[in-house]
Amino acid sequence: MKRENNIIFDAAVVGGGPAGMMAAGRAGELGAKVVLLEKNNALGRKLLLTGKGRSNITKAEFNPKELVKKYGREGDFLLYPLSVFGVKETIGFFEKKGLKTKTERGKRIFPQSDKAGDVLGILIDYLKKNKVKITTNSEVGKILKNKNRITKIILKDGREISAKNYIICTGGKSFPGTGSTGDGYKWAKEMGHTVTKLRPALVPLKIKESWPKRAQGLSLKNVELTVFQNGKKQDSRFGELLFTHFGLSGPIVLDLSGEIGELLEKGEVKLFLDLKPALDFQTLDKRIRSDFSKYSNKLFKNCLSDLLPKKLISVIVELSGITPFKKVNEITREERHKLVGVLRGLEMGVCSLLGFGKAIITSGGVLLKEIDSKTMKSKLIENLFFAGEIIDLHGPTGGYNLQFCWSTGYLAGQSAAK
Ligand SMILES: Cc1cc2nc3c(=O)[nH]c(=O)nc-3n(C[C@H](O)[C@H](O)[C@H](O)COP(=O)(O)OP(=O)(O)OC[C@H]3O[C@@H](n4cnc5c(N)ncnc54)[C@H](O)[C@@H]3O)c2cc1C
Numbered sequence: 001m002k003r004e005n006n007i008i009f010d011a012a013v014v015g016g017g018p019a020g021m022m023a024a025g026r027a028g029e030l031g032a033k034v035v036l037l038e039k040n041n042a043l044g045r046k047l048l049l050t051g052k053g054r055s056n057i058t059k060a061e062f063n064p065k066e067l068v069k070k071y072g073r074e075g076d077f078l079l080y081p082l083s084v085f086g087v088k089e090t091i092g093f094f095e096k097k098g099l100k101t102k103t104e105r106g107k108r109i110f111p112q113s114d115k116a117g118d119v120l121g122i123l124i125d126y127l128k129k130n131k132v133k134i135t136t137n138s139e140v141g142k143i144l145k146n147k148n149r150i151t152k153i154i155l156k157d158g159r160e161i162s163a164k165n166y167i168i169c170t171g172g173k174s175f176p177g178t179g180s181t182g183d184g185y186k187w188a189k190e191m192g193h194t195v196t197k198l199r200p201a202l203v204p205l206k207i208k209e210s211w212p213k214r215a216q217g218l219s220l221k222n223v224e225l226t227v228f229q230n231g232k233k234q235d236s237r238f239g240e241l242l243f244t245h246f247g248l249s250g251p252i253v254l255d256l257s258g259e260i261g262e263l264l265e266k267g268e269v270k271l272f273l274d275l276k277p278a279l280d281f282q283t284l285d286k287r288i289r290s291d292f293s294k295y296s297n298k299l300f301k302n303c304l305s306d307l308l309p310k311k312l313i314s315v316i317v318e319l320s321g322i323t324p325f326k327k328v329n330e331i332t333r334e335e336r337h338k339l340v341g342v343l344r345g346l347e348m349g350v351c352s353l354l355g356f357g358k359a360i361i362t363s364g365g366v367l368l369k370e371i372d373s374k375t376m377k378s379k380l381i382e383n384l385f386f387a388g389e390i391i392d393l394h395g396p397t398g399g400y401n402l403q404f405c406w407s408t409g410y411l412a413g414q415s416a417a418k
Pocket residue numbers: 014015016017018019020037038039040043044045046047049050051052055056057058138139140141169170171172174175178179180181182183184359360361387388389390398399400401402403405
């Protein structure tokens with residue numbers, strides 16, 4: 001319709017992250033004239049950080065009904081986008097373009113090369129092949145509308161861009177250094193959309209107690225973390241946890257963090273960490289008795305090395321209340337039972353979530369009810385589409401969030417090209 005260098009665009013895509021690149025590439029593939037606007041000097045800055053630089057591109061769960069359960073109560077929104085471009089199509093898309101993939105523990109799919117840069121490379125090739133005009137260093141400042149149609153985009157440097165359709169893919173507010181500063185939420189609101197409460201999610205936790213700091217760097221597999229509020233169990237996760245200088249991180253902590261954030265708004269949140277969830281009280285007690293008889297003449301502080309990683313020993317000794325210099329054969333039954341209790345329920349108080357700076361994802365966003373999941377089109381503005389993290393839906397760690405971007409991006413691009 002209108003001109004940036006006198007080019008008439010069918011679709012203008014704002015945001016060159018995974019969702020925006022997929023949307024722009026797909027629209028271009030269908031023959032649309034597309035411009036992709038990215039404020040950074042390069043595309044996909046956050047994508048390069050994904051999976052610790054290895055990019056966990058999706059989850060090998062091929063049953064959409066099972067997959068959407070992981071996106072929470074409103075996960076069904078994703079059923080249609082997945083029916084158009086699901087996990088199988090995502091893997092096929094990358095493999096066909098030369099990216100070999102592999103499946104790791106927990107059905108997580110990564111590029112065989114372990115390089116997020118290779119995923120980005122494929123997407124950039126896809127854009128180029130489909131003649132998408134990639135304009136980096138192009139920060140969108142305003143989106144203007146007339147009644148229920150967008151008329152143009154105004155860049156911060158004054159350039160103006162018009163198109164028949166617009167796709168907003170500006171992501172969330174987390175890791176703002178990557179370019180995701182939440183600009184799209186503001187435009188969506190200005191255009192009449194509801195943006196639900198934005199919270200950092202998949203984010204580490206600051207803990208009140210100082211002892212986790214002593215175990216910093218220690219990663220524990222097969223532990224169970226349970227969340228309590230007002231003495232009532234709220235949720236729990238089994239898996240991997242990491243101690244840090246501020247408290248806790250690791251997959252099970254990140255996955256519980258969204259819920260913990262909501263609970264913190266209502267009051268105090270307590271966590272109990274079970275270091276030996278596979279053993280019941282009696283079995284663990286028996287195990288400790290056997291260690292105690294093996295080390296009967298040693299001091300208590302020197303008898304836990306078979307049971308615990310080094311970094312946790314002094315912590316557990318202290319929390320058990322048993323004198324570290326007590327001879328093992330002098331430890332009473334009550335003291336031993338107290339030790340079992342500590343191992344099965346290390347108590348911690350949550351101070352806060354670590355904030356958007358350290359969050360993997362933003363929870364909240366453009367209200368699902370205001371987006372047509374068959375097209376990703378806004379129900380309020382005729383020529384507006386959304387894709388990716390800006391939408392009020394996210395999954396846990398494990399490839400779910402990129403899959404959300406691929407599916408919604410592809411569908412938005414396809415719909416906007418029509
Ligand atoms: C450290 C980390 C690791 C992660 N690892 C994984 C993983 O392994 N697997 C997984 O599934 N998910 C992972 N995620 C989540 C995943 O990165 C996001 O879900 C995904 O990047 C969201 O994509 P998006 O395209 O919606 O937005 P973004 O990736 O945030 O991209 C938005 C783009 O819009 C641009 N933009 C913003 N405002 C403007 C503006 N005004 N004008 C022009 N451009 C603008 C930004 O610069 C940015 O490039 C990880 C996230 C983080 C932070």
